[in-house]
Structures are given as C-alpha cells and as structure tokens.
Amino acid sequence: MRQEFCVSGQTLWQWRTAARQQAITANISAEEVDWLLQDLAGLDRLSLRLETFKDRAEILLCLPLSELTTLWEHRIQDRVPVQYLTGVAPWREFLLNVSPAVLIPRPETECLIDLAIAAATPPPDSPLPTSLLTHGHWADLGTGSGAIAIGLATAFPAAMVHAVDYSAAALAIAQSNAQKLNLADRIRFYEGSWLQPLAHLKGKLSGMVANPPYIPSQMVPDLQPEVARHEPHLALDGGMDGFDCLRHLVAAAPDYLQPGGVWLVETMTGQAIAVAALLQQQGSYHQIQIYPDLAGIDRFVLAYRH
C-alpha cells in the first residue's frame, strides 16, 4: 500500500515558492515544480495555478517533505530530468513509466502515430488494401519506453505490434507500460538489434516505425546536461555523422516490409532530405515524403515499399 505523509497547505505553498525561485535562478522552468507536485502531492493544475491548495489544512504527499526537497535538489544541482524524478512522463493520452534506462518520450515523436494512421490509408496505386495495413504486423524499432508501440497498438486495434530494443532494461520499462495500459497481449517484445529478432516476419510487415538514435557522436556530450548526463547514450548516439541507424533501417527494411508496407522514421533537424535521398537510392521505395513537426521543422520521413 502507498504510504502517505501529511503537510499543511501553507507549508507546501512555502516549499513551492522557494522551489520555484530556485528553478528560476537555475534557468529551469518553474512549471516543473508543479509537475512534481501534481505527481507526488496529487494536486491538480488549477489549484496549483490559483494557489487554492494554500488554504487546505492537510495535503497528503506520497513521500516526506524532506525527500521531496532531496528530489528537487537533484533536479537543480544534478540536472536530473523531472520525469526521472517522478518516474512518469505524459505522452499522447498516456502516462508512461520512465527510468534512466529509457529516453524520455518527446512531444514531437507523438506525430509519428498520426503519420502512421494517415499512411495506413494507402495511396490509390498501392497494391495493398487498407485493412491489410491496419490489421497486419507493425514494428517499433528501438522502442525505449514503448511509447511508439503503445501508440500504434492503440491506433490499430486489430494489428499486432512488435517492439524491439537492444537494451534489456529499456524493454522491462516498455513491458511495464504495456501491462499498465492493458496492451500486453497486443505488443510482443524482443531484445536484439533492429530487425534482426523479427526474421519470422520477413516480407510480412505492414509498417515499420522508428525514432532511432540520430545525433552525431561528437555532439552528444554538448547536449543540454539533462540529456547528455542522464539519458542513455545508446538512445542518442547515431555514430560519426548521426546516420548509422538510419542507413541501416533504409537498407534492411525492404526484406521485412510487404509490398505497399510503410517505412516511417523520425530524424534530427537537417537530416530528412538526406534520408529521403538514401531511400531513393536504395531503389525499393516509392512515394517518399518528408513531414514537419509541430514547430515546422522537417523531421519525419515516410515511404512505401514497392
């Protein structure tokens, strides 16, 4: 049973005011204090925003205030991302478990699911009926927290999703998320490298979706400290020019996708055009398209297997 610790609204208000000030001084968004309080003190956004919680005689925390202070010190001093402190991250309509074994799923990656849904309505000249795409086998390569696999399994209720990661620790988190969201029977998990564990699905995949590591190796240490010091480098480092995994996925996927199957990836700013060129050169793809993220940056590349 979850333990509870009682504080007065006034005490928590003072704690929040001090924590917000520390955030501003450390150049961290003061909003993050409220994310922590929403998760660990069960306060809602409105009562935090209007500060109505201040008048409550009792607020129940799921940890002592001293531990909350220690957590916040980790955020400020060690630059630990707040999602690793709370152990959860919101993504699409889900609240996903996260740990330092997995990349914190990013808002821009949410668009991959909308693109996959749109792509499952095939172009007029596709040999594949829509139902084959929405009912077939989809792969999430480099699943991390399982975000994309969970998004696909929810978007395509009649499909089977195959989620692969090289990291056993990441797969354990992804599995915990699938269980929490009652999707465990719709997602199969595989430990291994990219498509290699899916040999039994050669020529059968309706779609392949990936947000692979794409940051050039020498840029990784210079990323903001929350990322460089705390997120797994296996999830970030895309090799010398950042294209190692993208090149592999372009080359390997045609053996696994069925005719008309969807190839869809996220890329870093400035990479999309080169990925589209790689797909063109490979010769097995058509209808190659680049899509922007919500900030208007070209980020996603989609193609269909001939």
Ligand SMILES: C[S@@+](CC[C@H](N)C(=O)[O-])C[C@H]1O[C@@H](n2cnc3c(N)ncnc32)[C@H](O)[C@@H]1O
């Ligand atoms: C950028 S993260 C994406 C995680 C998650 N899909 C998301 O979008 O939040 C890349 C993922 O690829 C995994 N990965 C790295 N190399 C891999 C490989 N050779 N085979 C399979 N997965 C790999 C990492 O462990 C990490 O989980």
